[in-house]
Ligand SMILES: Nc1ncnc2c1ncn2[C@@H]1O[C@H](COP(=O)(O)OP(=O)(O)O)[C@@H](O)[C@H]1O
């Protein structure tokens with residue numbers, strides 16, 4: 202029997218749609234896998250009532266199939282589903298790492314990324330790998346069809362999760378199909394700035410590179426109170442604010458000394474908009490860990 206903890210993740214980080222991702226030090230899913238003749242899945246924890254135990258519908262089922270690794274699987278959810286915090290990816294990433302070891306398949310962490318991404322196609326229709334990559338590899342990751350590259354960093358973050366659900370499948374429908382050259386140039390500049398910021402563990406530079414004129418404005422419309430929460434976070438000292446993944450979590454980057462104030466300001470702003478929320482005071486952390 203093998204138990205793996207895989208972290209929540211924040212994808213896109215504004216300027217890196219379907220490409221950038223960051224592992225969060227908390228929260229996380231804990232997945233236990235044990236060899237079995239046929240696959241069974243049991244889910245407990247946060248939002249378990251909304252998660253299918255049918256292997257055809259759960260993200261870990263696609264991983265079992267890809268690795269040809271039938272197992273009795275227990276998922277203890279720490280990452281709420283439909284959160285924008287890579288909930289579906291956390292389970293898939295933990296299962297990929299656990300089953301690879303259980304069946305001695307010999308894949309490297311980077312090689313497990315496209316395998317775990319097959320689970321994302323089950324829930325959102327697209328095998329986007331920007332959540333599973335940091336959940337498996339850790340740190341800040343850049344994932345393209347050529348593979349995943351990551352850097353370790355401990356940049357402080359606040360992930361403020363409002364008490365509403367946004368499904369990634371629905372939120373992908375509002376993504377524009379085209380962008381102007383002006384917007385492309387701005388996005389490339391911001392993405393490059395953010396990447397240098399991550400390499401230097403510099404929250405100010407990361408925040409400067411988080412803006413995106415194409416996808417985020419459309420996604421933000423799906424989150425009641427977004428503009429006020431963003432403004433409140435900046436007033437409390439945040440260096441950058443964006444939608445985490447497909448939302449509804451709002452992600453802020455800041456210095457460690459400002460993190461508590463930023464978290465409180467974001468929760469207050471959501472409350473003023475009539476929405477309860479929970480702010481995770483966290484940082485960029487490690488990928489999946491075998492316990
Ligand atoms: N192991 C799993 N963990 C979380 N959600 C899962 C899992 N398997 C299937 N799902 C489904 O995936 C959807 C949540 O995924 P998604 O919309 O991508 O949100 P998130 O941003 O939290 O990953 C829900 O409909 C949920 O039932």
Ligand SMILES: N[C@@H](CCOP(=O)(O)O)C(=O)O
Nearest residue numbers: 212219285286287369446447
């Ligand atoms: N790039 C994807 C990321 C979805 O992240 P999630 O945490 O909301 O599942 C997208 O933006 O659709």
